[in-house]
Amino acid sequence: MRRSRWQDVTYRNPYLFALLLLIIALAVNILLQPNLVASATLNSNMRVFLPLILVAIGQAVVMIGGGIDISVGAIVSVVNALLATQIGINGDPGTATIMMGAALFVGMGAGAFNGLFVAYLRLQPIITTFASSFLFAGLALFILPNPGGGVPSLFTAFYRETILLGLPLALYVIALTLAAWALVRQTRYGRYLYAVGGKPDAAYETGVPVRAVQFSSYVVSGLMAALGGIAITLLTGSGNAQVGDPLTLSSITAAVIGGTPLSGGAGGIAGPIMGAVILGLVRNIISFANVETWWQTFVNAAIIVLALAMPGIINLVRRRNV
Amino acid sequence: MRRLTISPPLAAVLLAIVLFLLSGLLPNGFGNNPDIALAQAINIVRLSVFLGVIAAGQTLVIISGGEGIDLSAGAVVTLTAILTYTIVNGQDAQVLPALLAALVIGGAIGLVNGVGVAFLKVAPLVMTLGMAGVVSGLILVLTQGNVSGAIAPIMTRLIARPVVLGIPGAILIWAAFGALMWLLLERTRFGKHLFAIGTNRTTARLSGVNVTGMVLGVYALSGMLAGLGGFLVVGNTGVVHIRIGDPFLFPSIAAVAVGGTLLSGGKGSYAGAMAGALVLTLITSLLTTMQQPESIRRMVLGVTLLLMISIYGRQRGFRQ
Numbered sequence: 287m288r289r290s291r292w293q294d295v296t297y298r299n300p301y302l303f304a305l306l307l308l309i310i311a312l313a314v315n316i317l318l319q320p321n322l323v324a325s326a327t328l329n330s331n332m333r334v335f336l337p338l339i340l341v342a343i344g345q346a347v348v349m350i351g352g353g354i355d356i357s358v359g360a361i362v363s364v365v366n367a368l369l370a371t372q373i374g375i376n377g378d379p380g381t382a383t384i385m386m387g388a389a390l391f392v393g394m395g396a397g398a399f400n401g402l403f404v405a406y407l408r409l410q411p412i413i414t415t416f417a418s419s420f421l422f423a424g425l426a427l428f429i430l431p432n433p434g435g436g437v438p439s440l441f442t443a444f445y446r447e448t449i450l451l452g453l454p455l456a457l458y459v460i461a462l463t464l465a466a467w468a469l470v471r472q473t474r475y476g477r478y479l480y481a482v483g484g485k486p487d488a489a490y491e492t493g494v495p496v497r498a499v500q501f502s503s504y505v506v507s508g509l510m511a512a513l514g515g516i517a518i519t520l521l522t523g524s525g526n527a528q529v530g531d532p533l534t535l536s537s538i539t540a541a542v543i544g545g546t547p548l549s550g551g552a553g554g555i556a557g558p559i560m561g562a563v564i565l566g567l568v569r570n571i572i573s574f575a576n577v578e579t580w581w582q583t584f585v586n587a588a589i590i591v592l593a594l595a596m597p598g599i600i601n602l603v604r605r606r607n608v
Numbered sequence: 609m610r611r612l613t614i615s616p617p618l619a620a621v622l623l624a625i626v627l628f629l630l631s632g633l634l635p636n637g638f639g640n641n642p643d644i645a646l647a648q649a650i651n652i653v654r655l656s657v658f659l660g661v662i663a664a665g666q667t668l669v670i671i672s673g674g675e676g677i678d679l680s681a682g683a684v685v686t687l688t689a690i691l692t693y694t695i696v697n698g699q700d701a702q703v704l705p706a707l708l709a710a711l712v713i714g715g716a717i718g719l720v721n722g723v724g725v726a727f728l729k730v731a732p733l734v735m736t737l738g739m740a741g742v743v744s745g746l747i748l749v750l751t752q753g754n755v756s757g758a759i760a761p762i763m764t765r766l767i768a769r770p771v772v773l774g775i776p777g778a779i780l781i782w783a784a785f786g787a788l789m790w791l792l793l794e795r796t797r798f799g800k801h802l803f804a805i806g807t808n809r810t811t812a813r814l815s816g817v818n819v820t821g822m823v824l825g826v827y828a829l830s831g832m833l834a835g836l837g838g839f840l841v842v843g844n845t846g847v848v849h850i851r852i853g854d855p856f857l858f859p860s861i862a863a864v865a866v867g868g869t870l871l872s873g874g875k876g877s878y879a880g881a882m883a884g885a886l887v888l889t890l891i892t893s894l895l896t897t898m899q900q901p902e903s904i905r906r907m908v909l910g911v912t913l914l915l916m917i918s919i920y921g922r923q924r925g926f927r928q
Contacts, residue, residue: 354733409917410872412677412733413865416858417917420910427903535679535737548675548731580752584745591724591738598728 344510365515370525397508484551616868673873718831
């Protein structure tokens with residue numbers, strides 16, 4: 287089937303549509319909240335968005351590799367439960383640092399568990415990671431049956447208040463992940479990931495280690511979920527074994543709005559980052575626009591559906607006009 | 609040498625029977641009293657009906673392929689359960705209008721999903737996920753947090769109580785429903801076309817199947833079946849809350865997968881989903897009987913699911 291010009295452009299620049307949405311969302315948000323770009327407001331927004339941004343990046347990597355990870359939210363919860371119980375509000379900085387390092391390995395371990403089943407046992411990603419999400423969510427509840435625990439205020443203050451050169455900490459973290467991604471894309475591994483997601487059979491025929499690449503994408507997703515878990519723990523300063531639940535589906539939405547298709551082999555992480563910011567900004571806009579409380583969920587969801595459907599609507603309209 | 613093969617639905621049913629018999633050995637199980645065992649078995653089948661009906665829509669959508677899935681089913685169940693509760697308001701005469709409303713509203717939401725998938729080319733997963741959000745929002749707008757109403761005596765009598773030979777109405781409804789689903793999938797043109805578009809959309813289109821129409825129809829039907837599920841769920845529990853449908857969503861997908869229907873489409877049966885619903889409900893209620901905490905219950909459910917799909921959910925390798 288021939289693609290239209292718009293489709294061609296968006297195919298080559300998958301983040302284009304997200305960028306457009308981001309600009310619109312930012313403009314509306316600034317209209318309602320003029321001090322949005324002041325560094326304090328920027329910081330208070332970005333530190334809230336960061337956990338979803340990190341998780342969405344991991345989700346996007348799995349999706350590029352042709353899979354999906356329904357267990358990311360549960361991994362976030364496990365990490366949060368672990369940190370809140372093992373460090374404690376009066377924990378010493380040494381233990382805290384070690385535990386955060388350990389949390390990264392827990393995340394990668396959980397990802398490796400998913401990868402093992404999906405890549406090497408050849409199970410279907412959706413149902414596998416759904417099943418493992420039960421396992422992880424149960425584990426989080428086992429570690430922390432009731433909300434409680436916490437991390438020292440030293441750490442939460444670092445996460446919440448750090449502003450370097452007028453820019454919040456979250457922006458530096460994002461810049462760092464973008465730089466890392468730019469490096470990874472240059473490597474053979476980066477090309478393998480897209481090949482495996484696009485046409486696994488062809489990739490296999492040309493000697494790409496398909497299983498290993500699929501496996502690794504879940505490890506990356508687990509790692510990013512662990513980072514997201516650390517971020518959300520530092521943000522809230524407390525433990526709740528269900529804190530990650532909403533992140534699973536939001537991370538998929540953010541990745542798709544960011545131009546990473548569920549069919550794999552395309553997209554990137556710049557788009558999903560924008561997608562996550564857009565989701566956050568929409569929430570902001572709704573609360574600043576004085577939408578009646580009972581309508582907020584509906585308006586939020588309707589805007590998201592519209593954003594998801596917009597590329598399709600544009601294509602339909604353009605085909606009519608040709 | 610012939611490899612010993614056993615069909616997934618049969619395997620799931622066998623697993624359910626073995627698990628059930630083992631559960632008799634539990635301290636508070638049925639022991640060696642056949643009457644109690646029968647009563648427990650009937651009760652578990654009755655509880656499986658609701659998941660089973662909701663999984664029917666999921667089965668259709670998944671067989672239709674194109675990464676088909678319906679994540680709005682849980683929210684639709686909640687919405688239609690609340691609608692039924694409000695419309696019926698304790699009067700027998702209002703039961704039929706309520707059922708009709710549940711089917712129409714569910715079907716309309718499904719149709720919107722279908723439009724998004726078929727015309728706007730949104731991936732089914734995110735389209736139905738988005739609609740789940742919209743429907744949840746709609747529920748909040750409509751109820752403003754409180755629901756008033758009641759179910760009618762006739763619903764309790766037909767759904768929750770024994771009707772003939774000690775068998776509850778829900779099970780009879782499910783049996784008839786299962787037969788209809790089998791007819792729909794195996795004996796109608798709709799069924800033939802459904803498997804055709806699930807296997808390969810292009811060849812289906814070239815051989816004269818109206819693919820767009822089929823996709824629209826399948827999602828609308830899935831919404832309607834979720835609506836029917838909502839009606840039955842509230843008829844069984846007798847009360848509603850604004851999260852009543854959520855616990856059915858992912859199990860409805862898991863039931864389909866456990867029953868051997870490939871999530872990639874083009875293959876599967878409703879018998880599989882029925883067996884899957886039975887196994888999942890049985891495991892959940894066993895864990896509840898064993899009085900395990902929520903954390904253990906979730907972990908056991910996760911591991912069981914993983915084991916079951918590891919046995920026959922594997923996809924083909926590259927070297928074949």
